[in-house]
Amino acid sequence: MNHYLPSGSFSARPRSFTAAWTLLVLLCTGMVQPLAAQVILYVSQPSSIAGSYTFGPGDAAFGWGYSYDTVQVQAALVRGTSSNAGGDSLACDTTLINASAVAGKICVLYRGSCEFGVKALAAQRAGAVGCIIINHSAGVLNLGAGGAGALVTIPTMLVSNSDGALIRQRMDNGDSVVAFMGDKTGYFLNDIGISNGSVVRPTEYSLPASQALNAGEYLFKLGAAVKNYGQNAQTNVGLNIKIDFTNPAGVTNTVYNQTATLATLASDSTDTLRTPDFDPSTTGPGRYTLLYTLNLPSTTVDQFPADNTVSQGFVMNPNIISKARLDSLGNMMYSGGIRPSDATSGPYDFGIWYYANKGSRLKVDSIRFSFVTNPGTNLFNESILGKVSQWLDLNADGLIDAGEIVDLADGIYTYTDTLGSNSQRSVLVTDIINNTPGVVLDDSSVYLFSAYYAGVSTAVFTNVDPQVNYTLTRDIYEQYISPVFSGTWNPNGFGPDRVPAIAAVTGNPSASVGSLERNPFELRAFPNPVSTVLHVLVRGDKALVGLNYRVSDLSGRVVLQGSADLEGASAPLNLEVGNLNPGIYHLQVHNGRYSKALRFVKN
Numbered sequence: 001m002n003h004y005l006p007s008g009s010f011s012a013r014p015r016s017f018t019a020a021w022t023l024l025v026l027l028c029t030g031m032v033q034p035l036a037a038q039v040i041l042y043v044s045q046p047s048s049i050a051g052s053y054t055f056g057p058g059d060a061a062f063g064w065g066y067s068y069d070t071v072q073v074q075a076a077l078v079r080g081t082s083s084n085a086g087g088d089s090l091a092c093d094t095t096l097i098n099a100s101a102v103a104g105k106i107c108v109l110y111r112g113s114c115e116f117g118v119k120a121l122a123a124q125r126a127g128a129v130g131c132i133i134i135n136h137s138a139g140v141l142n143l144g145a146g147g148a149g150a151l152v153t154i155p156t157m158l159v160s161n162s163d164g165a166l167i168r169q170r171m172d173n174g175d176s177v178v179a180f181m182g183d184k185t186g187y188f189l190n191d192i193g194i195s196n197g198s199v200v201r202p203t204e205y206s207l208p209a210s211q212a213l214n215a216g217e218y219l220f221k222l223g224a225a226v227k228n229y230g231q232n233a234q235t236n237v238g239l240n241i242k243i244d245f246t247n248p249a250g251v252t253n254t255v256y257n258q259t260a261t262l263a264t265l266a267s268d269s270t271d272t273l274r275t276p277d278f279d280p281s282t283t284g285p286g287r288y289t290l291l292y293t294l295n296l297p298s299t300t301v302d303q304f305p306a307d308n309t310v311s312q313g314f315v316m317n318p319n320i321i322s323k324a325r326l327d328s329l330g331n332m333m334y335s336g337g338i339r340p341s342d343a344t345s346g347p348y349d350f351g352i353w354y355y356a357n358k359g360s361r362l363k364v365d366s367i368r369f370s371f372v373t374n375p376g377t378n379l380f381n382e383s384i385l386g387k388v389s390q391w392l393d394l395n396a397d398g399l400i401d402a403g404e405i406v407d408l409a410d411g412i413y414t415y416t417d418t419l420g421s422n423s424q425r426s427v428l429v430t431d432i433i434n435n436t437p438g439v440v441l442d443d444s445s446v447y448l449f450s451a452y453y454a455g456v457s458t459a460v461f462t463n464v465d466p467q468v469n470y471t472l473t474r475d476i477y478e479q480y481i482s483p484v485f486s487g488t489w490n491p492n493g494f495g496p497d498r499v500p501a502i503a504a505v506t507g508n509p510s511a512s513v514g515s516l517e518r519n520p521f522e523l524r525a526f527p528n529p530v531s532t533v534l535h536v537l538v539r540g541d542k543a544l545v546g547l548n549y550r551v552s553d554l555s556g557r558v559v560l561q562g563s564a565d566l567e568g569a570s571a572p573l574n575l576e577v578g579n580l581n582p583g584i585y586h587l588q589v590h591n592g593r594y595s596k597a598l599r600f601v602k603n
Contacts, residue, residue, distance in 0.1 A: 058143025
């Protein structure tokens with residue numbers, strides 16, 4: 001196995017996470033779950049509206065009686081007409097009066113007051129081979145099967161109101177509108193493709209320019225896993241990768257243009273093409289656009305060219321580390337939310353990994369985050385713990401074992417308004433050891449930037465960016481992307497295409513914090529989060545006698561206190577916290593002159 005350590009792998013160790021611990025996705029309203037197969041909704045004619053359309057999915061994974069993986073339907077579109085007096089296209093009465101026209105066609109209906117499954121079943125009973133439902137509002141969402149969906153065996157998809165209007169206009173003009181629904185593997189004769197998850201992109205979307213000051217400090221690894229979806233074997237498959245760079249003045253130039261070629265690619269097979277690495281230290285701060293383009297020889301026409309190009313972005317900026325996309329103002333971009341399936345409520349921890357090759361050039365000042373709630377719920381008085389932690393993989397097994405996540409800095413943010421859902425917030429973090437603003441990172445170390453939801457609501461989700469996918473990037477760099485904690489740590493989290501809206505904002509590590517009297521106390525707490533016993537390692541410059549400790553909740557109410565005499569200048573203080581309610585707590589330890597505090601989370 002090859003390891004690409006110079007440009008930022010965690011260490012030369014296996015990437016696999018083999019523990020029998022699985023997280024399922026619970027999706028907030030409006031978020032579309034990506035599909036495992038190459039499932040498409042593709043209009044092939046008329047040419048004026050031809051192309052691939054975004055759709056809301058609904059198959060066996062959502063309780064329907066079929067799987068997209070096993071259907072391939074291509075047919076003309078026909079509007080279904082209900083049997084009610086209005087003759088609408090809602091199909092809520094389960095019967096279509098134009099069954100003879102619908103039979104053998106893809107039936108087009110509208111979203112209305114009844115279940116999606118009822119509509120699709122009406123189309124199926126009329127003889128339709130597929131069903132497209134036009135949304136009554138912008139965007140798309142997952143199709144719940146309802147009570148009738150399990151009886152439906154024809155593919156059913158939801159399109160946005162704008163796309164539906166485009167399709168309907170051509171139908172009303174008398175044009176023959178033909179579409180394909182299902183898994184396109186093996187459907188076309190000549191068809192190669194790539195996707196967001198099958199191209200190699202930088203390990204972050206946004207990175208401070210201080211991490212690439214000199215040659216070789218941060219490299220873009222480039223390439224793509226190309227799949228032949230078609231029936232025919234292909235020869236001389238070309239992959240071109242171009243990088244356009246836009247500097248802060250707005251001037252854009254092409255700074256990279258390389259092509260790699262596959263001699264042969266068998267039907268239903270995948271092979272990876274790589275091009276030389278790119279070093280951004282030669283160009284510096286600005287926006288980078290990476291364009292991946294697949295090409296067949298001029299004598300062969302790709303019959304599904306919609307997946308022959310992928311565009312990815314990267315920003316080198318003064319101070320933001322983010323795996324989610326950033327807009328032109330530096331704000332994170334996201335859509336929908338997610339939380340662990342085994343956390344029927346909070347608390348849980350979700351974050352991003354960061355390999356700090358030149359961490360000594362970075363001081364993390366704050367953590368940005370965003371949460372979303374179900375309709376009718378808000379975040380007023382909810383608390384979020386922003387954290388900077390370090391992963392010390394002591395036994396080099398690639399797994400997060402007890403005590404290997406060391407909290408370095410944190411800060412508490414409490415929502416004081418009802419507008420928090422889907423809005424980016426920021427919390428300043430304080431060094432736990434020195435009690436000073438921010439924390440300076442180390443070189444060649446692995447860090448976790450996370451936002452810990454401390455509440456117990458079942459309607460709160462972490463915002464995610466579904467438009468970035470680090471699947472092949474994770475494999476090439478041998479790095480985890482975004483971990484999640486819910487009882488135990490899973491370093492793979494929800495997968496490389498579930499990137500949370502969490503970012504670290506950095507500052508100048510050499511900024512002085514003034515002259516302070518040296519505090520001999522040091523505290524470390526593990527495990528954190530904790531269920532029953534919190535082990536607090538206390539260090540000082542003399543015997544640890546006459547210690548007093550106090551634990552308080554976010555309201556300041558003292559929930560646990562006591563005193564202890566420990567042996568030596570370094571010893572553990574074990575606190576029984578099993579009776580505390582889930583949430584964030586302050587621990588303060590003092591000896592009359594010096595004191596030190598830290599925060600821990602009870603789960």
